[in-house]
Amino acid sequence: MAELMTKPVERIASDAIRLERVLDAPAETVWRYLTEGELRGQWFAGGSDVQGEGNLDLVLNHDNLSSDAVPYPAEYASHKGAVNHEKVVRFEPSRVLAYTFGEGRNGIATFELFPEGDRTRLILTHSGIQSPTGAQDFGSGWNSHLTVLQEKLARRSVCDFWALHAQSREAVRKALS
Helix, strand or coil, X not given: CHHHHCCCCEEEECCEEEEEEEECCCHHHHHHHHHCHHHHCCCCCEECCCCCCEEEEEECCHHHHCCCCCCCCHHHHCCCCCEEEEEEEEEECCCEEEEECCCCCCCEEEEXXXXXXXXXXXXXXXXXXXXXXXXXXXXXXXHXXXXXXXXXXXXXXXXXHHHHHHHHHHHHHHHHC
């Protein structure tokens, strides 16, 4: 996973970051992991399925992200089980999914999928970030979650999501400085 940390994120505007991954799955499979709540919960946040533009509930429960039983760090424990009510603002099956983030207070996350044979290039752009620490915070989170997705699609697992997240914070800090 060290190669995933070499260029984990880039700032593309004062309020936007971009992450890119090549995933070991066809675009249709990656699309399912973005839009089906049960599959999305295996790498990010469960909740409702996405079937078009409109409402999307994201349920935060990161216990599902580690193959080992690891406790929530105290600083994140209050978020466990939280439900974020988002809006899907762009829906182009197997190509583009965009939804509000932080119930609209923290911009928009846009996922773009590009087939590359039996693999898929995923580009995630998080724009409209308002917080001065948002690029670092969202970059660390997205880098960690996309790493879990990449490992899951390669039929591997992440033993300790929170250790990965700590590594990610440091890698993203270096990348953005």
